[in-house]
Amino acid sequence: MIKIVTDSSADLPNELLEKYKITVVPMNVSIEGVDYREGVDITPKEFFKKMFASAELPRTSQPSPAVFGEAYSKFPVNSEILCLTISSGLSGTYQSAIIAKGLTKNKVTVFDTLAGSLGHGIQIIKAAELAESGHSMEEIVAILTKYRENMNIFILLDTLENIVKGGRLSKFQGSLAKLLNIKVLLQRGDGGTVETLEKIRGKKKSQKRLMEIIKDSKKDFSETIFGITHTGNLEEAEALKNEIIALFHPKEVILNYMGATMGTYAGRRGMIISYA
DSSP: OOEEEEEGGGOOOHHHHHHTTOEEEOOEEEETTEEEEBTTTBOHHHHHHHHHHOSSOOEEEOOOHHHHHHHHHTSOTTOEEEEEESOTTTOSHHHHHHHGGGGOSSEEEEEEOSOOHHHHHHHHHHHHHHHHTTOOHHHHHHHHHHHHHTOEEEEEESOOHHHHHTTSSOHHHHHHHHHTTEEEEEEEOGGGOEEEEEEEESHHHHHHHHHHHHHHHOSOOTTOEEEEEESSOHHHHHHHHHHHHHHHOOSEEEEEEOOHHHHHHHOTTOEEEEEO
């Protein structure tokens, strides 16, 4: 059967990684000069505690080709491997995974999910289910390509603190947004990047607006898997999950911590909602 490899930015819960026997290559994150491997040297809870206490924005970086090569080569020779990576519009991980194909004797196909967090993770689940049901690599890639086109990703920013730390917004603009209670709703842009969708005053209004956007995006959610990730605001994420279940009756809602890669952008009380 086809083996699945991915990077840790997919933010999938451990039980799903184990269920589908998914091999995870850790992303790298540096906080105040100390380097960590995501999910190996630091947990999401530990990461957010350190990030919120730091005056500097953490720095994330892709795994090296050598690390991907080790992951590919752990399988028996002549294994068929599908590696799904975070969007090439957000990270150089896809290129590392491609380069690593030359470091193994196994046959590797690398797929750019053009997504992050559980928008990436849901595509991994889709791939794993297709592999388990006996689909060929060509069939899986063809189905995933169409599935990827329908992937919706929305990021709810409760604070612009990390945007200011990252230099994308001045302290004055950040303070003004806080004073006016401005919440920013981001979405997946062209090429798997992130772009601003709307700026809304008040958290309740921003979440209500998101529900309206989701409702207008499709008629039937009965076969839809939603993914919600958060930066430590579990109660808010659970409330959003319950609202999605009540409004749309989806097949499943996966809830998990956001990892360092997307969490660095989302900041305190941020949430990412993904579905296709």
